Amino acid sequence: MQLENRVAIITGAARGIGEAIAKVFAQSGSLVVVSDLEIDECRQVVKAIEDAGGKGLAIRCDVRSRQEIENMVRQAVDTFGKLDILVNNAGILGRRPLLKLSEEDWDLTLGVNLKGQFLCAQAAAREMVPNKWGRIINIGSISMGGCGMAYPHIAHYTASKAGVIGLTSALALELTPHGVNVTAICPGVIDTAMAAEAKAPEQIDRVLARVPAGRFGQPEEVARVAAFLASEEASYISGNAIIVDGGWLVT
């Protein structure tokens, strides 16, 4: 039970990687706030957590809204007494060729994937710094540019995930002295609705041929890395990213 009595907020946790993180954290003893855009879907995840003997709280939160984020953090602290861990997981993809990429597409993607992480991290850090302990884990992507892997028609997404890496180092510099470690996880292709959106069926074999593991990752394989980074075992890790990609980047 490496996260026993820790209180964690997971954004975008109604499905996919976020749902897996919420469930693995709960199995590890954490009290989990499951937040996403649709409260009913959050409640279903909390029910599954509670049916398995864990403890959770469903909160609707659009990570583009500072007010909703502040409300989420307040509810988490009012219910569980503190906030120890934030996983900035909410994200959107929306493939668009560059010449058809609108300013609205750009602003929406950067708003959710990057500004959302900043707003959540700031609100969470205000709770963590006085407690002199915290973990902020930002979900990036190997689609972040500059690492030998490129996917077409996601300039906006790639820019947002590059920003996540910069944000992670900048937050770590300011927060680690206060006992708040900040890290990122950069997944490769993980078997979720977003991955299905990212690749046409005829591309699957081509993508798989690039992955030495010979398969896509499962959300739980990201979630277990998040649980490690959130734990006391990762006490001296801050400011960098762990790649979880089945070896894609070595090809």
Ligand code: NDP
């Ligand atoms: P999913 O699309 O399956 O889940 C993302 C969740 O985020 C959805 O429940 C979605 O809600 C929610 N969400 C979207 N916008 C907001 C918002 N404004 N506020 C709060 N929640 C929101 O994606 P994954 O689980 O695959 O992805 C999770 C993270 O992992 C993302 O940051 C993604 O970029 C990253 N990632 C995923 C990879 C993959 O292969 N799957 C690879 C690399 C990185 P709704 O359904 O209502 O839109």
